[in-house]
Amino acid sequence: MIHRYVIVGAGPAGVIAAETLRTTDPDADITLIGDEPERPYSRMAIPYLLIEKIGEEGTHLRKGNDHYDSKGIRVLRDRVEKVDAKTKRLTLKSGGAMDYDKLLVCTGSRAVRPPVPGFDLPGVHTCWTLEDARNIARLAEKGAKVVLVGAGFVGCIVLEALALRGVDLTVLEMGDRMVPRMMSPIAGGLIKSWCEKKGVRVITSTRVTGITENGGLMNKLVNTLTGKPTRALKVTLNTGETLDADLVVSAAGVAPNIEFLQGCGLEIERGILIDHYMQTNVPDIYAAGDVAQGRDFSTGGLEVHAIQPTASEHGRTAGLNMAGVPTYYRGSFNMNVLDTLGLISSSFGLWMGVEGGDRVEMCEPDRFRYLQLQFDGDIMVGATSLGLTQHVGVLRGLIQGKVPLGPWKAKLMDDPTRIMEAYLACNFAARVAPKAA
Amino acid sequence: MQRSLYIDPQKCTGCLQCEMACSYENEQAFNPSKSRIKVFAFHEEGRFVPYTCTQCAEAWCLHACPVEAITKNPATGAMEVNEKTCVGCKVCTIACPFGTVNYNTATGKVIKCDLCQGDPACAKACPTGAITYVDSSWTGLDKMRAWAAKANTAA
Numbered sequence: 001m002i003h004r005y006v007i008v009g010a011g012p013a014g015v016i017a018a019e020t021l022r023t024t025d026p027d028a029d030i031t032l033i034g035d036e037p038e039r040p041y042s043r044m045a046i047p048y049l050l051i052e053k054i055g056e057e058g059t060h061l062r063k064g065n066d067h068y069d070s071k072g073i074r075v076l077r078d079r080v081e082k083v084d085a086k087t088k089r090l091t092l093k094s095g096g097a098m099d100y101d102k103l104l105v106c107t108g109s110r111a112v113r114p115p116v117p118g119f120d121l122p123g124v125h126t127c128w129t130l131e132d133a134r135n136i137a138r139l140a141e142k143g144a145k146v147v148l149v150g151a152g153f154v155g156c157i158v159l160e161a162l163a164l165r166g167v168d169l170t171v172l173e174m175g176d177r178m179v180p181r182m183m184s185p186i187a188g189g190l191i192k193s194w195c196e197k198k199g200v201r202v203i204t205s206t207r208v209t210g211i212t213e214n215g216g217l218m219n220k221l222v223n224t225l226t227g228k229p230t231r232a233l234k235v236t237l238n239t240g241e242t243l244d245a246d247l248v249v250s251a252a253g254v255a256p257n258i259e260f261l262q263g264c265g266l267e268i269e270r271g272i273l274i275d276h277y278m279q280t281n282v283p284d285i286y287a288a289g290d291v292a293q294g295r296d297f298s299t300g301g302l303e304v305h306a307i308q309p310t311a312s313e314h315g316r317t318a319g320l321n322m323a324g325v326p327t328y329y330r331g332s333f334n335m336n337v338l339d340t341l342g343l344i345s346s347s348f349g350l351w352m353g354v355e356g357g358d359r360v361e362m363c364e365p366d367r368f369r370y371l372q373l374q375f376d377g378d379i380m381v382g383a384t385s386l387g388l389t390q391h392v393g394v395l396r397g398l399i400q401g402k403v404p405l406g407p408w409k410a411k412l413m414d415d416p417t418r419i420m421e422a423y424l425a426c427n428f429a430a431r432v433a434p435k436a437a
Numbered sequence: 438m439q440r441s442l443y444i445d446p447q448k449c450t451g452c453l454q455c456e457m458a459c460s461y462e463n464e465q466a467f468n469p470s471k472s473r474i475k476v477f478a479f480h481e482e483g484r485f486v487p488y489t490c491t492q493c494a495e496a497w498c499l500h501a502c503p504v505e506a507i508t509k510n511p512a513t514g515a516m517e518v519n520e521k522t523c524v525g526c527k528v529c530t531i532a533c534p535f536g537t538v539n540y541n542t543a544t545g546k547v548i549k550c551d552l553c554q555g556d557p558a559c560a561k562a563c564p565t566g567a568i569t570y571v572d573s574s575w576t577g578l579d580k581m582r583a584w585a586a587k588a589n590t591a592a
């Protein structure tokens with residue numbers, strides 16, 4: 001019997017799941033449905049498109065023109081409007097319907113604008129899709145005044161792209177520091193002062209209370225005639241200050257794309273709840289990627305880890321399980337790497353630490369170097385770094401490998417930069433032991 | 438026959454010829470900080486441990502790449518970075534639990550061992566046979582990989 005697999009959402013999770021299904025179940029009938037007009041692409045590549053390091057084709061997840069055809073993966077540009085889990089049938093926006101044996105939901109999330117007056121004005125854009133990127137590129141010209149709302153992880157990535165385009169940039173963050181959910185107070189503060197040194201104005205602990213259109217038609221006409229940018233928007237802050245802007249970029253929140261699943265009986269919190277096999281509570285429906293709330297490796301709880309590596313691992317594991325190869329997933333690992341105008345930062349696992357655990361923090365503020373390690377007993381459970389580009393992945397290895405550090409814990413407490421040596425010594429003890437006489 | 442780098446730290450004297458050869462081969466400069474193989478010194482134990490990518494089967498780097506810039510060379514089995522496609526996002530550098538993919542700030546791209554297209558300069562340069570390029574099916578190597586894999590299984 002030929003299985004009919006339908007995958008909704010053609011981002012990284014969907015594409016990798018489709019490919020895994022093809023290799024695992026060679027005869028299967030595989031359909032990948034995505035509602036964006038472009039070839040399946042990677043949101044992560046958008047910042048590099050904005051700085052023209054790549055063209056749009058450089059964002060595509062797979063480069064070969066016949067990649068999907070050659071693998072027998074049917075790619076539909078369409079939107080799934082409804083799922084009937086009882087009859088296992090989807091309704092498509094184009095009017096058709098489609099039956100499935102097994103369904104994978106990997107519809108990701110979408111950017112949502114803060115519920116503040118003016119965020120729906122022209123000139124205010126989110127930065128989530130290729131279409132957003134084109135809109136931003138049009139307005140973020142050299143010298144343009146740009147206000148970026150939100151300095152979370154995605155906000156900070158967009159920050160770099162905007163600054164490199166040569167705009168006059170102001171960044172607003174409600175939290176008390178940049179990337180508050182990824183960086184400790186010291187590290188977040190260092191990123192802020194680095195960005196300020198690079199000419200970006202960063203305002204933390206501040207909210208936007210409204211955006212209005214600047215001046216009247218006359219004003220715009222004069223600006224147009226004199227060739228000056230229109231400064232079309234006025235952004236008001238809770239401090240009373242106002243900022244003129246040609247463009248406002250909103251990077252202040254996301255929501256999962258789950259509306260079309262209403263009536264399926266799926267358990268949903270911040271995302272669709274899935275088990276260790278990427279299965280939802282509804283038979284034959286799986287979920288993966290940003291839309292899924294799955295096992296967190298570090299806490300054992302259910303979390304949304306909206307990052308590329310999780311989308312990839314989820315997609316692969318879902319594909320294997322759907323194709324009948326039971327594959328247990330230990331859980332996704334929270335990790336991020338960020339480049340803010342040349343200052344590279346990363347965070348791993350429980351970087352904020354655990355109760356009763358030990359922590360070591362090394363900080364050289366003048367050199368913008370920082371390293372923080374968190375331990376539970378003699379196991380490393382989390383880490384944060386600034387300015388570390390060599391062997392940084394070993395932090396994942398130490399944490400996710402739950403490597404017992406033994407005597408190396410004390411050595412790391414003394415000098416946290418010796419992570420690579422600790423890893424080698426603990427994993428390959430015999431090879432590091434003193435030479436036999 | 439697929440071959441792999443086999444490293445025997447017992448034989449390493451810490452001369453760093455491998456780092457020199459690697460950076461010269463790949464970056465056209467004698468600059469150990471740009472080498473894809475690194476020798477770690479354990480002074481208390483009087484030990485040197487050369488370390489680089491094992492071209493592991495899990496290929497964490499390849500799977501994490503958002504733009505298909507890392508692919509497996511079918512001839513050598515090496516995971517190779519396509520410089521033109523790499524956007525420099527660094528996700529592979531945190532995804533690799535062995536810490537063997539590094540970001541090169543000069544080029545804005547990542548670098549990792551690619552076995553020099555099947556003729557690794559480090560092995561050729563090693564004067565003591567601490568780094569050799571051997572048949573992959575050799576059991577010692579499997580054991581080394583299994584060991585590494587055991588410490589790093591996420592899926």
Ligand SMILES: Cc1cc2nc3c(=O)[nH]c(=O)nc-3n(C[C@H](O)[C@H](O)[C@H](O)COP(=O)(O)OP(=O)(O)OC[C@H]3O[C@@H](n4cnc5c(N)ncnc54)[C@H](O)[C@@H]3O)c2cc1C
Pocket residue numbers: 008009010011012013014033034035036042043044045046047078079080081106107108109127128129154157158257260288289290291305306307308309311337526528
């Ligand atoms: C600007 C930016 C920078 C980022 N940088 C990083 C980074 O540096 N590192 C990192 O790890 N992560 C980064 N991310 C996050 C990363 O891109 C996401 O985690 C990843 O895209 C999730 O993949 P996914 O397949 O789950 O969802 P998505 O990539 O969002 O794909 C889901 C697709 O499903 C479609 N869809 C939704 N509903 C329907 C429907 N009803 N019918 C049909 N199709 C539908 C959507 O339109 C979309 O195309 C970044 C994100 C952005 C926006």
